[in-house]
Amino acid sequence: xxxxxxVFGFGAMTNHQNDIRNSRSVMIIGMNPAENHxxxxxxxxxxxxxxxxxxxxxxxxxxxxxxxxxxxxxxRSGTDIPFIYGLINIILANGWEDKKMVNERTYDFExxxxxxxxxxxxxxxxxxxxxxxxxxxxxxxxxDNRPGTVIWAMGGTQHSNGTAVVRTYCxxxxxxxNMGRPGGGCDVFRGHxxxxxxxxxxxxxxxxxxxxxxAETAWKHWSKxxxxxxxWMLSRFKSKEMMxxxxxxxxxxxxxxxxxxxxxxxxxxxxxxxxxxxxxxSMSQMDRVKRALEKVELxxxxxxxxxxxxxxxxxxxxIYVMPAATNYEQWCSSTNTxxxxxxxxxxxxxxxxxxxDLAILIDLAERLGFKxxxxxxxxxxxxxxxxxxxxxxxxxxxxxxxVLREVNxxxxxxxxxxxxxxRLKRQQQWAHVFDIKTKKAVGGPVDGEQWGLPWxxxxxxxxxxxxxxxxxxxxxxxxxxFRALWGPKAPDGQTMLAAEGSAxxxxxxxxxxxQKEYATDLTRGAIKEAMAEGRHPYGNGRARFNSWxxxxxxxxxxxPIHSPRPDLIAKWPTYDDVKEHYRVPQPYKSMQKPEWxxxxxxxxxxxxxxxxxxxxxxxxADWWLVELNPEMYVEIHPKLANDHGIKNGDWVWIESxxxxxxxxxxxxxxxxxxxxxxxxxxxxxxxxxxVFEGKSLASKYPEGTAPYSVGxxxxxxxxxxxxxxxxxxxxxTGLCRIKKA
Amino acid sequence: xxxxxxxxKFYIDAKRCIECGGCEVACKxxxxxxxxxxxxxxxxxxxxxxxxxxxAVPCMHCSKAPCVAVCPxxxxxxxxxxxxxxxxETCIGCGYCLYACPFGAPQFPKGEPFGARGVMDxxxxxxxxxxxxxxxxxxxxxxxxxxxxxxxxxxxxxxxxKALVAGDAEEVAKVVRARAxxxxxxxxxxxxxxxxxxxxxx
Ligand code: SF4
Numbered sequence: 001x002x003x004x005x006x007v008f009g010f011g012a013m014t015n016h017q018n019d020i021r022n023s024r025s026v027m028i029i030g031m032n033p034a035e036n037h038x039x040x041x042x043x044x045x046x047x048x049x050x051x052x053x054x055x056x057x058x059x060x061x062x063x064x065x066x067x068x069x070x071x072x073x074x075x076r077s078g079t080d081i082p083f084i085y086g087l088i089n090i091i092l093a094n095g096w097e098d099k100k101m102v103n104e105r106t107y108d109f110e111x112x113x114x115x116x117x118x119x120x121x122x123x124x125x126x127x128x129x130x131x132x133x134x135x136x137x138x139x140x141x142x143x144d145n146r147p148g149t150v151i152w153a154m155g156g157t158q159h160s161n162g163t164a165v166v167r168t169y170c171x172x173x174x175x176x177x178n179m180g181r182p183g184g185g186c187d188v189f190r191g192h193x194x195x196x197x198x199x200x201x202x203x204x205x206x207x208x209x210x211x212x213x214x215a216e217t218a219w220k221h222w223s224k225x226x227x228x229x230x231x232w233m234l235s236r237f238k239s240k241e242m243m244x245x246x247x248x249x250x251x252x253x254x255x256x257x258x259x260x261x262x263x264x265x266x267x268x269x270x271x272x273x274x275x276x277x278x279x280x281x282s283m284s285q286m287d288r289v290k291r292a293l294e295k296v297e298l299x300x301x302x303x304x305x306x307x308x309x310x311x312x313x314x315x316x317x318x319i320y321v322m323p324a325a326t327n328y329e330q331w332c333s334s335t336n337t338x339x340x341x342x343x344x345x346x347x348x349x350x351x352x353x354x355x356x357d358l359a360i361l362i363d364l365a366e367r368l369g370f371k372x373x374x375x376x377x378x379x380x381x382x383x384x385x386x387x388x389x390x391x392x393x394x395x396x397x398x399x400x401x402x403v404l405r406e407v408n409x410x411x412x413x414x415x416x417x418x419x420x421x422x423r424l425k426r427q428q429q430w431a432h433v434f435d436i437k438t439k440k441a442v443g444g445p446v447d448g449e450q451w452g453l454p455w456x457x458x459x460x461x462x463x464x465x466x467x468x469x470x471x472x473x474x475x476x477x478x479x480x481x482f483r484a485l486w487g488p489k490a491p492d493g494q495t496m497l498a499a500e501g502s503a504x505x506x507x508x509x510x511x512x513x514x515q516k517e518y519a520t521d522l523t524r525g526a527i528k529e530a531m532a533e534g535r536h537p538y539g540n541g542r543a544r545f546n547s548w549x550x551x552x553x554x555x556x557x558x559x560p561i562h563s564p565r566p567d568l569i570a571k572w573p574t575y576d577d578v579k580e581h582y583r584v585p586q587p588y589k590s591m592q593k594p595e596w597x598x599x600x601x602x603x604x605x606x607x608x609x610x611x612x613x614x615x616x617x618x619x620x621a622d623w624w625l626v627e628l629n630p631e632m633y634v635e636i637h638p639k640l641a642n643d644h645g646i647k648n649g650d651w652v653w654i655e656s657x658x659x660x661x662x663x664x665x666x667x668x669x670x671x672x673x674x675x676x677x678x679x680x681x682x683x684x685x686x687x688x689x690x691v692f693e694g695k696s697l698a699s700k701y702p703e704g705t706a707p708y709s710v711g712x713x714x715x716x717x718x719x720x721x722x723x724x725x726x727x728x729x730x731x732x733t734g735l736c737r738i739k740k741a
Numbered sequence: 742x743x744x745x746x747x748x749x750k751f752y753i754d755a756k757r758c759i760e761c762g763g764c765e766v767a768c769k770x771x772x773x774x775x776x777x778x779x780x781x782x783x784x785x786x787x788x789x790x791x792x793x794x795x796x797a798v799p800c801m802h803c804s805k806a807p808c809v810a811v812c813p814x815x816x817x818x819x820x821x822x823x824x825x826x827x828x829x830e831t832c833i834g835c836g837y838c839l840y841a842c843p844f845g846a847p848q849f850p851k852g853e854p855f856g857a858r859g860v861m862d863x864x865x866x867x868x869x870x871x872x873x874x875x876x877x878x879x880x881x882x883x884x885x886x887x888x889x890x891x892x893x894x895x896x897x898x899x900x901x902x903k904a905l906v907a908g909d910a911e912e913v914a915k916v917v918r919a920r921a922x923x924x925x926x927x928x929x930x931x932x933x934x935x936x937x938x939x940x941x942x943x
Contacts, residue, residue, distance in 0.1 A: 072791070610760070624766045
C-alpha cells in the first residue's frame with residue numbers, strides 16, 4: 001500500500017477485480033488467488049478464455065494458480081526487484097516502452113533507467129533463478145498483449161524491502177503504459193474482509209482517517225469533524241510530541257512490552273493489549289509474542305472464537321476473553337479491495353453474550369470517561385445511545401448510518417463523500433442492474449453509478465472511480481490523473497505536474513496542482529469549485545520513479561536479511577540499522593549474518609491455504625473445513641525429503657535461527673512431500689495455533705472452546721525482518737533446517 | 742425457454758475448477774452430511790506440477806443411469822426431471838451401484854450398516870428424496886430440498902469459478918457451448934459423454 005502511495009499518490013488497488021475481464025495479459029506475482037481470492041479466478045479465467053489473455057505466474061511455489069498459467073516462473077523468494085528490472089531492461093532495449101505515458105505523466109525516468117541497467121539477463125538469472133529465455137518470454141508477452149494487469153498480494157510485501165518491491169511493480173506498469181486504462185493497472189488484492197476500509201479509516205499507527213497523517217493540521221481537521229476542541233484532544237496525550245509520534249505497529253508491538261524503555265521511543269513499557277479480531281499466530285517471532293503476553297499486565301481478546309492468544313502465554317490471570325458478534329449479527333459498511341463500499345445487513349441478533357464492535361467501543365469509551373465526545377456525531381432521529389452501555393449488546397442500524405456519515409463528512413482527502421448510507425442501501429436493492437465487466441449500472445434509480453461507489457466519489461451524484469488515474473473520461477464520470485501529492489516541483493526543480501495534453505477529459509488540458517484546502521474545507525466548497533471546472537480536486541500530477549522522501553528513492557535490490565546466498569549479501573546488502581522505527585529499534589545489517597546460510601541452508605516461506613483464513617480460530621472450529629485439511633504440515637520437495645530420509649506423512653522438526661534471543665526456535669509438523677516447492681525451499685501455512693514447540697496447548701482452552709484442529713504456528717519459526725518503510729514482517733523469506741523427528 | 746419438461750444436468754468444467762472446496766463444504770453444511778461421507782468430492786491430478794487439474798465429482802444423474810439398472814431391489818430410480826434418487830428404506834446396502842457407477846458417487850458409511858444412514862447415500866441434486874418435500878423425515882434421510890424451493894443445488898450455487906454448472910439441460914448446454922467457442926478447443930466437460938451419451942447406449 002505504501003509502495004503504491006509513494007508512486008501514484010494513493011495506497012490502493014488502481015483497477016478492480018472484474019476489470020481483469022478486459023486484460024490481455026495478467027501477471028500474478030507473489031500471490032495465489034486460486035486459494036486466497038477464489039472468486040477473482042472467475043475474472044482471471046474469463047480473461048484467459050475470452051481474450052486469450054496470457055496468464056503469467058511468478059512465485060517460489062508452483063501454486064494452484066500456477067496450474068492455470070501459460071507461463072510459470074519459479075522465482076527465489078525475495079528477488080522480485082531483479083526480476084522486474086530484468087523485464088524493464090528488455091522492454092527498453094527493444095523500444096517497447098510507452099513513451100507518451102513516460103514523458104507526460106511520470107517523474108525521473110532517467111533515474112530508473114540508470115538503475116535497471118545494472119540488471120542484465122545474466123545477473124537476473126543468477127539472483128532469481130529465472131532463465132534468460134524465460135525472462136524474455138515474459139517481457140515480450142507483456143509487451144505484445146496490452147492492456148495487461150499486474151496483481152500481487154503478501155508475496156510482494158512481506159519482505160524487508162516490500163515497499164520497494166511494490167514500487168517496481170508500479171514502475172513496470174508505467175513503462176508499459178498500462179496505467180489508467182481498463183484491463184491494466186496495479187491490482188494488489190487485499191487479503192481480509194474490509195481491510196482496505198481499515199486502512200482508509202486510519203487503522204495504521206501513523207495516520208488519522210483518510211491518510212491525513214498525525215501532524216497538528218491533521219488533528220485539527222479531525223477535531224473539527226468530531227466536534228471536539230483541539231485542546232481537549234491534546235489534553236488526552238502525554239505531550240504534543242507523543243501525540244504526533246507514530247505508535248507501535250501490529251508487527252512489533254510486543255517489543256514495546258519486552259524491551260528496556262531506554263531502547264524505546266517512549267518512556268514506559270506497554271501495559272495492556274486489546275485484540276479486536278486479530279490473531280497472534282499471524283505475527284512473526286512467536287516466542288517473543290508469547291513472552292510479551294506473559295509480561296504485559298492486561299490482555300483482552302475480543303473475538304467470536306477463543307484464539308491462540310488466550311492459550312499461548314503461561315499465565316493464570318489478567319486475560320479476558322470477550323465474545324464478539326460476527327458480521328451476520330451486526331450492520332456495517334465495508335470497503336473491499338476494489339475500493340468499493342457495500343452495506344451489510346444484520347441477519348440475526350447477536351447470540352449468547354456476543355456484543356457488536358460498536359457496542360463494545362462505546363462501552364469502552366464510557367468506562368474511560370469520553371463517551372460524550374466519542375458519540376458526538378450520532379445525531380440520528382432515533383432514540384439514541386443509552387446512558388449506560390453496560391448491558392447493551394447491539395445498537396440500532398441508524399448508529400451505523402451515523403458512523404458512515406461521519407466518515408463521509410471528514411474523509412475528504414480520498415473522496416469518501418458520496419458513499420452515503422442511503423446510496424449504499426439503494427445499491428444493495430438494485431445489485432442486479434450492475435454489469436459484471438464494467439461494474440456500471442444500466443437503468444433503474446442507480447443508472448450510471450459504479451458498483452460500490454469506489455473512492456474517490458466526490459459528491460452524492462458522483463458515480464465513483466472504479467479505475468484510478470484514467471484520463472480518457474471527465475472527472476464527473478470518474479476520470480483522474482495521478483495525484484499531485486508532492487507539490488508542483490521536485491527537489492531537483494523538475495515539474496511534478498502532468499504535461500500539456502495529458503489530463504482528464506473536459507477540464508484544463510494540462511497538469512495542475514491540488515485544489516487548495518480541498519481535503520480540509522468541510523463545506524466542500526473547494527471540491528465543488530474544482531468539479532465545476534472539470535478539474536480533479538487532488539490535482540493532475542506525475543507518478544514517481546524516484547520517491548525522494550523514502551529510503552532507496554529508486555528501488556534497488558537488497559538481499560533478504562536471511563539470505564541463502566552469502567555471495568550476494570556482499571554485493572546487495574540489506575539496509576543500515578535503524579535506531580527507531582515506530583518506537584522500536586530496527587536493526588538490519590547487524591542481523592544479516594552470511595554464516596547462517598551454512599547452518600540453515602533452506603529457504604522458509606509461508607502463506608495461506610484455501611480452507612483456512614488468517615489465524616483461523618473460526619475455521620479450525622468448523623468441522624467441514626477441518627475434515628478437508630485436518631492438520632498442520634510442511635511442503636517439502638521429494639529431493640530434499642529423500643536427502644533427509646523423510647517420507648510423506650513423517651513428523652519433522654523445522655528449526656530456524658531465532659536471532660533476537662540467540663536460541664533457535666523449532667516446530668514439529670507433518671511432512672507433505674510435493675513438487676509445489678523447489679528443492680531449496682519449504683513452505684508452511686500459517687493458520688494453525690494451539691501447539692508450541694512440540695507441546696499441545698489444547699487443555700488450556702476454556703471448556704468446550706478448543707478448535708477441532710490445533711497445530712504448530714508457522715510464525716514460531718519465521719525469522720526476524722521488517723519492511724524498511726511500513727514495518728511489515730519479512731515472513732515470505734527466511735532460513736531454516738529440517739530434521740526427521 | 743424450452744416447452745418440454747426440464748431435464749437436470751451437471752457440467753463439470755475441468756479447465757476451471759480451482760479445488761477451493763467450496764462445493765464440498767456447502768454440500769455438507771446444506772445436507773448435514775455425516776462425517777466420512779462425501780456427496781461431492783474434488784479430485785486433483787498432477788498436484789503441484791504442470792498439468793495439475795481438478796475435477797469436482799458429484800453424482801452426475803446420468804441419462805441412462807447404470808446404478809438404476811443394477812439395483813436388485815429398485816431402490817434407485819430416475820425422476821421425470823432426470824434426477825436419480827435412492828430410497829433409503831428400500832436399499833439393502835448391497836453395493837452393486839458402487840461397482841456400476843463410473844463416477845464413484847454411491848457412498849457407504851462405515852461402521853453402522855443398519856443405521857438411518859447405513860444404507861447407500863449419494864448426491865440428491867439437493868432435491869430431497871421420495872418422502873414428503875420439506876418433511877422432517879426427508880430432511881433427516883436425504884437433506885435439503887432446494888429444487889422444490891425453485892433453487893439450484895448448493896454446490897453449483899456457491900462455485901467460485903462457475904466450474905460446476907447445474908440446471909436444465911438446455912441452459913447448461915448453452916454454457917458448455919459458449920466456453921467451447923471461447924476456448925476454440927477442448928471443452929473440459931469432464932464426464933459429460935459418459936453421463937449424457939448422445940447416441941444409443943447398450
Ligand atoms: S466450488 Fe467450484 S471451483 Fe471450488 S472446488 Fe467446487 S467445483 Fe471446483
